[in-house]
Amino acid sequence: MTTDERIGWWINQIRAGNRDGEIGERLKPAADLQPEFARLVIGDWPVVDILDIQCGPLTSLGNRLPGRKVRIRQLEPEAERLERLLSDCGIGSRGDLVAGSPETVQEIWPAPSFDLVVCRQAKWLADPAASLPALYAILRPGGALSVTVSFETAIGRPAWSLRIGAGGLSLCSDGEERPLGEAFFGDGAVVSWRATSGGDAAAAAWVTLEVRKPASRKDTLRRQLEDFSGTVAPLRTLHGVAIEGEDLDFIADFFARKPDGTAGSILPNDAAFLYAWMKKTRPKCVLEIGVSSGVSSAFFLESAERLGLLEHGFRLDSIDLLEHVYAAPDDKVGWVVEAMAGRLASRFNLLTGVTAFDVDRLIGEGKVHRPDLVFLDAEHAHPFPALDLAALCKVMEPDAWILLHDICLFERALRDSYRLKIRPDWMLRGVEWAFEFWPGEKFRGAGEHANVGAVRAVANVEATPAWRALTALPGERSLTPEAAVLLARLEGTA
Ligand SMILES: C[S@@+](CC[C@H](N)C(=O)[O-])C[C@H]1O[C@@H](n2cnc3c(N)ncnc32)[C@H](O)[C@@H]1O
Missing domain, CATH: 3.40.50.150 (Vaccinia Virus protein VP39)
Structure with missing residues (x-):
């Protein structure tokens, strides 16, 4: 699916007035931050900043965390168009739409600004080799990046894929294989991954990477x-x-x-x-x-x-x-x-x-x-x-x-x-x-x-x-x- 097709899909869903299923859930003004993401938020800061990458106009992450204010930004290449759509349809989103692409987030946020960055569909990253380090760079110390990607499936252009090899998770492109942490995140990053559970065969092949940025006292x-x-x-x-x-x-x-x-x-x-x-x-x-x-x-x-x-x-x-x-x-x-x-x-x-x-x-x-x-x-x-x-x-x-x-x-x-x-x-x-x-x-x-x-x-x-x-x-x-x-x-x- 290209970006245009993806955005078009959202426009159709919202214009058609689809209020059921997942869209209906996303339309609720408040929901608990999903547990798999809530556990990635450490520290007891009163405000938690989250960036949801290419989640469409309506984030599904949830915006409630006991005792904290959760501030969500939704990064979308066509943010203005989607914003107009929401406003025409009288719909509010839990997050703020921001125009941009993952590779260039540092132009929008030159300093580390997020406690959590979530990318649930890494297959839409045009260039993972540029965007994953950029998303990591805008994490505050102690922050976490969560990226879900399909195993052995090409992500981005040129084609990269994730494999499990002798040295753990690695990134492959054109026959070259590099350990993931080294390839993307540099010293100190703590990279872990887990298979993302799912009901069907395709879902079983998904993996979620979690990368924690180190923080000094x-x-x-x-x-x-x-x-x-x-x-x-x-x-x-x-x-x-x-x-x-x-x-x-x-x-x-x-x-x-x-x-x-x-x-x-x-x-x-x-x-x-x-x-x-x-x-x-x-x-x-x-x-x-x-x-x-x-x-x-x-x-x-x-x-x-x-x-x-x-x-x-x-x-x-x-x-x-x-x-x-x-x-x-x-x-x-x-x-x-x-x-x-x-x-x-x-x-x-x-x-x-x-x-x-x-x-x-x-x-x-x-x-x-x-x-x-x-x-x-x-x-x-x-x-x-x-x-x-x-x-x-x-x-x-x-x-x-x-x-x-x-x-x-x-x-x-x-x-x-x-x-x-x-x-x-x-x-x-x-x-x-x-x-x-x-x-x-x-x-x-x-x-x-x-x-x-x-x-x-x-x-x-x-x-x-x-x-x-x-x-x-x-x-x-x-x-x-x-x-x-x-x-x-x-x-x-x-
Ligand atoms: C909360 S501690 C002070 C902490 C210190 N200001 C700091 O931030 O490191 C309170 C101190 O006040 C002392 N204290 C209690 N009543 C006092 C009084 N009436 N006059 C002077 N010191 C008193 C206690 O012995 C204790 O050492």
Whole structure:
């Protein structure tokens, strides 16, 4: 069947109003992503990009995957014609039609853009030797290519065919036989294949190739950071901060180097928000409250280095209630700084056994600098985040910013309780309430970034009605062991 015949077939089916069988299935606006393709989608990205090659105007793949948004593009040489056809017939497709041919996909998507590329009818590839590497090239690291092809049947022009030989699956043309992985995909690609089951003799001769592109830890982190794109536009518009691809590369690189065994630390998306605020405010003195293993400390130090703040005398003061990591009593608080950013140790001042309530005194004693940016990631049970904020406002300039971590801790705990059937002991709303009730200027990102936010210090915040409403909310103080330590201190029993 030529391309013209294939497109003509679709036009006839749709014009004839055929709504039965497979066409009827494809007309349903939503369906589960077919299991054979769903299992090829790895990672937990909120958006999954799929390219369906020459599937006609209506993809059959399915567009539902729990907890994710599935975005399908359908590559067709006659996309515009097919689009007009769908619109004339009042039909919607699950995917977007894009005009192009498999050999030249890199002209449409110069950068790797897909988590899955599916070609169910490789016999329609005009030139497999050009199109299969091109389809592989537009896969993101960790992405998969699924190609179904008939055994020992010529595919494309000049004629290529697949054979099983002593060295596994190979590609043959003009008497030449080359291992498939080597012929098409180069180093690192993991090529597997399986016979595609079918009822009749012809179907039994079909094989599906699955090719997985390798992904390094940094690649995976970089992909996770794409979720930050929803926050990049409001950051630029509302706060004049431009976050570029190289900034995200820096963050991915930092987390790729992060040692294992850290506890309660910020995630790459959280770090992107902190970095954006460092870029916006260009602080000289950052105060961090809540250090644990020290991942955020090392991140602030390396960000300051990257942003050229060291030349302006940048310092990080970090304080923590405990001397050891709350989840690992043998680990000293802040150990990651030495492991990752030891060269910046002279810019780092760590104090333990103190809290936000001590900061005023510590500044007076010259042990901590007056901060122009604060990161609060300490006790999360209400009312402690609120009390910490009030204490910090007393030592900060009124227009200075305080960054809050774990604003959507409760929602994350709820998600884990459903997914993992557990009841996390960090199911707390303290930071969320403090942010929501905050009477001053504030900003938070979109998606995963809703977990970090920025509030502006407010002079005399305790006099505001919002504060009274906030502090009237029920306390969560008995919910964590650290809150019990704090409570005992406040009550003078420790
Ligand atoms: C979530 S961890 C901090 C993680 C760290 N910011 C990171 O991203 O790597 C919270 C830390 O806050 C400390 N903490 C708890 N209550 C505190 C308080 N009231 N003041 C200071 N630190 C506190 C705990 O000991 C723990 O080390």
